[in-house]
Amino acid sequence: MLTVEETNYLCRVGPGTPMGNLMRRYWTPVLLSKELPEPDGAPLRSRILGEDLVAYRDTNGVVGLIDNFCPHRRASMFFGRNEECGLRCVYHGWKFDAQGNCVDMPSEPAESNFKDKVKITAYPVKEAGGLIWAYMGPAEFEPPMYGFEYLSLNPNQVSVSKLRYESNYVQVIEGDLDTVHASLLHSRLSDLENSATATTLGGKYQFPDRAPKFHVEDTEAGILIGARRAAEADSYYWRISRWLFPYFTMIPREPHGITQGGMMVPIDDENCWFIHVRWNHLAPLEENQRFENNFDHNIIPDGTWLAKANRRNDYLIDREDQKNNTYTGIAFVRAQDSAMTDGMGTIADRSKEHLATTDMGIIRMRRRLIKAARELEEGIEPSAASNPDSFAVRSGGCVLPRDVYFTDDAEVWDDIHVK
Ligand code: FES
Numbered sequence: 001m002l003t004v005e006e007t008n009y010l011c012r013v014g015p016g017t018p019m020g021n022l023m024r025r026y027w028t029p030v031l032l033s034k035e036l037p038e039p040d041g042a043p044l045r046s047r048i049l050g051e052d053l054v055a056y057r058d059t060n061g062v063v064g065l066i067d068n069f070c071p072h073r074r075a076s077m078f079f080g081r082n083e084e085c086g087l088r089c090v091y092h093g094w095k096f097d098a099q100g101n102c103v104d105m106p107s108e109p110a111e112s113n114f115k116d117k118v119k120i121t122a123y124p125v126k127e128a129g130g131l132i133w134a135y136m137g138p139a140e141f142e143p144p145m146y147g148f149e150y151l152s153l154n155p156n157q158v159s160v161s162k163l164r165y166e167s168n169y170v171q172v173i174e175g176d177l178d179t180v181h182a183s184l185l186h187s188r189l190s191d192l193e194n195s196a197t198a199t200t201l202g203g204k205y206q207f208p209d210r211a212p213k214f215h216v217e218d219t220e221a222g223i224l225i226g227a228r229r230a231a232e233a234d235s236y237y238w239r240i241s242r243w244l245f246p247y248f249t250m251i252p253r254e255p256h257g258i259t260q261g262g263m264m265v266p267i268d269d270e271n272c273w274f275i276h277v278r279w280n281h282l283a284p285l286e287e288n289q290r291f292e293n294n295f296d297h298n299i300i301p302d303g304t305w306l307a308k309a310n311r312r313n314d315y316l317i318d319r320e321d322q323k324n325n326t327y328t329g330i331a332f333v334r335a336q337d338s339a340m341t342d343g344m345g346t347i348a349d350r351s352k353e354h355l356a357t358t359d360m361g362i363i364r365m366r367r368r369l370i371k372a373a374r375e376l377e378e379g380i381e382p383s384a385a386s387n388p389d390s391f392a393v394r395s396g397g398c399v400l401p402r403d404v405y406f407t408d409d410a411e412v413w414d415d416i417h418v419k
């Protein structure tokens with residue numbers, strides 16, 4: 001449970017808010033690289049952390065991320081002309097490069113040096129892992145790039161996609177940390193019956209025991225969660241997941257298989273991107289593991305990145321299917337999640353919740369975020385931001401003898417850390 005004040009402190013990320021300041025100490029994934037496919041192509045609107053921005057790829061392929069509002073009279077740069085290494089406002093022709101310098105001002109006398117005095121807000125940008133990342137904090141605190149494993153793999157080992165959730169980023173993170181819901185919300189009515197013949201650890205052990213015991217460990221960059229279920233008479237099945245500052249998750253995985261990460265990037269206080277990444281550190285992804293082949297058809301192709309099953313159509317719930325086939329009657333897994341998180345209201349009222357034993361990861365994540373934001377208010381910089389290696393980790397999954405704790409097994413430890 002959180003008070004209304006604590007909830008606001010945790011959830012509000014606009015410019016000048018304590019949590020917004022903390023987020024701005026980290027690199028922020030803003031767009032998929034493929035959204036800006038070509039030099040001098042159409043600019044894109046990008047609202048991030050409550051700021052209205054415009055992104056464009058210039059003539060040299062460099063991405064600029066600038067304020068949406070022209071510093072002259074505040075026209076939208078979205079309508080601008082993307083040409084000759086800069087974005088030109090079409091109202092009076094003022095042109096800005098990717099660093100925010102005004103490089104042309106045709107509406108002023110040729111002898112004027114006014115253009116040298118005008119800048120537009122422009123954030124440093126990097127491209128890596130199929131994503132465009134921006135640093136939106138004070139220049140003197142710009143951190144190194146995260147040490148996420150997928151940022152240095154061959155592109156054929158990595159797939160990224162995204163969708164838009166219509167709720168605050170924290171409750172979407174909470175949804176990914178609450179791994180117990182997978183064996184209920186995402187289940188089929190036949191899963192328990194089929195578990196005897198299942199070929200994956202999750203399929204075999206997740207459904208017979210729907211009340212796992214949660215164990216939470218702090219790491220420098222976040223938390224490590226082990227959800228322990230009964231496996232055989234002498235063993236436990238551990239589902240191992242992570243949350244990393246400020247909004248990264250990694251959901252449990254089968255041993256040696258692909259890892260799946262989420263990035264719940266706030267658009268503003270009431271909407272967030274769910275950018276997800278899948279990577280196989282050992283081999284190329286199979287075609288059916290790539291989002292463009294098995295996920296993206298669920299998204300409305302109009303630039304909103306809303307799922308076809310969304311709040312406006314009750315996530316296309318099918319009550320017959322719910323009676324006979326699936327737990328929810330909602331077909332698309334991520335729509336099952338967003339029906340839950342968006343359905344809480346845009347910012348869930350934590351003063352009325354009743355947290356239970358499976359919510360330990362959620363409680364710890366909230367505490368870590370609030371503590372880090374409070375420390376930053378006192379002048380203590382977040383240590384994880386300057387330690388890329390603390391992000392060089394994976395989630396996991398394993399079956400261990402009952403007397404072995406999940407972080408004590410050397411093979412498991414190796415499997416959830418990148419060397
Ligand atoms: S408002 Fe952009 S150039 Fe005048």
Ligand SMILES: [Fe+2]
Binds near residue numbers: 175186337
């Ligand atoms: Fe889920």
